[in-house]
Each structure stands twice: as C-alpha cells, then as structure tokens.
Amino acid sequence: MAEDADPDSKTEDPSAKRLDEAAKKGNIAKSQEVGHLFVFLAAALLMWLMGDLLSRRVVGSTLVFFEQPHRIPIDPSHLTRLVLDLILDLSTVLGPVLGVFMAFSLAASVMQNPPQFTPEKIKPDIAKLSPIAGLKRIFSVQGAVEFIKNLAKVCIIGAILFVILMPELDRLETLIDLDLAVVLSFCATIVLKLLGSLIVIMAVVSVADYMYQRYNYMKQLRMTRQEVKDEHKETEGDPLIKARLRQLRMQRVRKRMMAAVPEASVVITNPTHYAVALKYESGQSEAPVVVAKGVDVLARRIREIATENKVPIVENPPLARALYKVELDQPIPVDHYRAVAEVISYIMRLKDGFNARYEPKVETVE
Known part of the structure; x- marks a missing residue:
C-alpha cells in the first residue's frame, strides 16, 4: 500500500490530485504560530484603539466591589441581580473584543488555506484514542520539533517580560496606593509594550514555522514513481487500452x-x-x-x-x-x-x- 511504502522511495512531488484528496480529508499545511501571531495583532489593535475605553468600562462595572463592598447586599435575590448586571455589563464590553479575536483567527486560517468543509475531521476516529499512537506522535520527529519550538517560545517570552518589567519594578510597589484607573492604564502600557515585542518575534517565528510545516506536509505526501504511474493510468487511462x-x-x-x-x-x-x-x-x-x-x-x-x-x-x-x-x-x-x-x-x-x-x-x- 502507499502508506507502507519505503519513505526513501518516495522521490516524486505530490500531484494535484493527491493534494486535493488530502485537503478534502482536512490534511493541510497549517502553522499554529500564524494563528498566535494574529491573536497578538488583534490584542495589540484593541489595546491601542480601545484601551482607555475598556479600562473605564471595566472600572465602572467593578468599582463598587473595591470601594464600597460594605454596601453590596448579601441576600440571595439582590446578590444574584448584582452579579447578573455585572455579567451583562462586562458582556457589552468583552463581546466585541471576542468578536475581533474570532475574526483575526479566521483570517489567519483563511490566509494559509482556502476555506473548505471537511466532514472527515469531525468523524470519530478510534485510532486517535490509542495510547500507542499517542506515544508515537509524542516521540516522533514532529513531536520533538514542536517541543523545542514551544520551549523556545517560553524562553523568548520570559526574556521579553524580564526586559520590559525590570525597569518598572520600582513603580510596581507603588501601584497598590494608586487609583484603579491609573493601575489599569499602567498595566495597559506594559501589555502594549509586551505585545509589540511579541508581534515582532512571532512574525519571524510564524514565517519560519509555516515554511517548515509546508515542507513537512509536501514531504509526507510525496509519491513513489509507481504511484505516479498508477495515478496517471487511473486519471488518463491505461495507454495500452487507449x-x-x-x-x-x-x-x-x-x-x-x-x-x-x-x-x-x-x-x-x-x-x-x-x-x-x-x-x-x-x-x-x-x-x-x-x-x-x-x-x-x-x-x-x-x-x-x-x-x-x-x-x-x-x-x-x-x-x-x-x-x-x-x-x-x-x-x-x-x-x-x-x-x-x-x-x-x-x-x-x-x-x-x-x-x-x-x-x-x-x-x-x-
């Protein structure tokens, strides 16, 4: 079978038919890092355009819990009403934010591959529950690459946090005595700096990861010469019969x-x-x-x-x-x-x- 063929014998690039069949099964070249990059872009855009507005709305909705907690009724009916009002108020603030995140995530997916309905992906697959198959995925070359990549990301994010927060350590001690709006504004500035640095790093990582994922995807779909001949016969017909x-x-x-x-x-x-x-x-x-x-x-x-x-x-x-x-x-x-x-x-x-x-x-x- 094609799946059992010696990988060294698969020297031919995948045909258009093989790529199309793989796409119909949901097997596509996709980098998760591109999605992460777009999420960071959405967060930075929201913080830049709506940071002050979001801060004021959040402060206005939660101020009573911090400044006048003694005035909060604790009987079940009033407390339930207060929590529901808080959830509704925060939903009007966070709803558009979640919508922007979803739109950017969808854009990241569409940018890498055209949208396509793949029922194969939603079908239950018992093989995925196999512990042996899971171990093979974890200890495979792909698993090792993903582990090294995630470890590098954690180290990079930690280094960026260290560089950004170290100059602000003295100010962090004074935040407890400041107004909540000032604290949120300070946090928004720090987060915006962090997001800007992450976007620059993630842009490089995303391009490199997508190129690797594309290379690995094409390598997995390579064909043997016999498979190319068989597909040609199937598509164009046997030359002897023709x-x-x-x-x-x-x-x-x-x-x-x-x-x-x-x-x-x-x-x-x-x-x-x-x-x-x-x-x-x-x-x-x-x-x-x-x-x-x-x-x-x-x-x-x-x-x-x-x-x-x-x-x-x-x-x-x-x-x-x-x-x-x-x-x-x-x-x-x-x-x-x-x-x-x-x-x-x-x-x-x-x-x-x-x-x-x-x-x-x-x-x-x-």
Whole structure:
C-alpha cells in the first residue's frame, strides 16, 4: 500500500490530485504560530484603539466591589441581580473584543488555506484514542520539533517580560496606593509594550514555522514513481487500452469510409499518395461532401474500390491535398467550389459506366 511504502522511495512531488484528496480529508499545511501571531495583532489593535475605553468600562462595572463592598447586599435575590448586571455589563464590553479575536483567527486560517468543509475531521476516529499512537506522535520527529519550538517560545517570552518589567519594578510597589484607573492604564502600557515585542518575534517565528510545516506536509505526501504511474493510468487511462480503443475507432471509421466509396460521385487523387471521395446529389445538398479520404495504403484501397464500382477517378494533386484537410461527412469549403464544380461537370459529361481515369487527365484547377 502507499502508506507502507519505503519513505526513501518516495522521490516524486505530490500531484494535484493527491493534494486535493488530502485537503478534502482536512490534511493541510497549517502553522499554529500564524494563528498566535494574529491573536497578538488583534490584542495589540484593541489595546491601542480601545484601551482607555475598556479600562473605564471595566472600572465602572467593578468599582463598587473595591470601594464600597460594605454596601453590596448579601441576600440571595439582590446578590444574584448584582452579579447578573455585572455579567451583562462586562458582556457589552468583552463581546466585541471576542468578536475581533474570532475574526483575526479566521483570517489567519483563511490566509494559509482556502476555506473548505471537511466532514472527515469531525468523524470519530478510534485510532486517535490509542495510547500507542499517542506515544508515537509524542516521540516522533514532529513531536520533538514542536517541543523545542514551544520551549523556545517560553524562553523568548520570559526574556521579553524580564526586559520590559525590570525597569518598572520600582513603580510596581507603588501601584497598590494608586487609583484603579491609573493601575489599569499602567498595566495597559506594559501589555502594549509586551505585545509589540511579541508581534515582532512571532512574525519571524510564524514565517519560519509555516515554511517548515509546508515542507513537512509536501514531504509526507510525496509519491513513489509507481504511484505516479498508477495515478496517471487511473486519471488518463491505461495507454495500452487507449491505444486499443483508438485502433478500434480507426477501424470503424475505415469500414464506414470503404462502405461509402461505392456511393461516391467522384474520387480525386494525387494520384498515388492522396485519395478523397466526394458525394454530390443535385438538389439535395448545397455542396459536395467528403465521404472518404486516405493516404498511401488507404488511398490505394479507396482507388481500388472506386475502380471496382466504376466510380470516376480524377487526378488533381493540389485539389486532392486541399480536400484531404476537410473532416469526414463535411461539405467542401467555399474556396474549392469552382474547382470541384469543374470536376463534377466533367464527370457528368462522361458516358454512363465510363471511368474518368481512362480519359485524359483534367487540367489542374488553381
């Protein structure tokens, strides 16, 4: 099977069909780091545009819990009403925030791959519950790469926090005595600095991770030469079968042409290389129709059948070559009306049963 093939034998890039089938199953190249980057971008945008507004709304909704906790009624009905009002008030603040985060997450996914419904992903898979399969994923090369990547991210974030917070340590001790709005504003400034630094780092990490995920994805879908051949046969058809079908079609066409030669009005030849049989019925067709044509051996057979059935044969090399380009059962082009009309007029002047081949050759019609 394809999955059991030796990885070293998979030297061919995946075909478009294989990539499409993988995408339909939900197997796509996707970097989680791109999603994290967009989440950080959304957070930074919200903090920059709406930081003050969000701070005031949060302070206004929670101020009573910090400044006047003794005035909060503790009976169940009033306490329930107060909590519900708080949840409703914070929802009006945090609802748009969550909407922005969802929009940015969706944009990160769409940017990497076009949206596609993949029912395969939501089907239950018992194999995913296997402890052995889970251990294989954890201790695989991919698992090791993910572990190193996450460890590096934690170290980087820790270093950024250290660099940003160290100069502010003295101010942190004084925050307990400041107004809540001032504390929130200070925290927003720190968070904005942190997000700015993280966005720069995550942009680099996201590009590198996406390139790695794409490379690993294409490597996993590589094909062996035999798989390429089998897919080509499946898509385009077996070359032997196609050749046989083409041969059968040609045989049917030849048989039909040979059956039409006895009914032809005239056969125009090269004289030996080309032969084109025309049929013209006065009053029934506007122009002569090509009912048979051939070169070399097939041309000789057309001449033989024409001779056996006393169909006039006229030698006109330029006209024969020109009419050979006309498709079977199609009328001749207007450009050749005059030349063919002269040939047919000549045939009609002959006596019944007299083969035109034995008359002096008709002058070539330009």
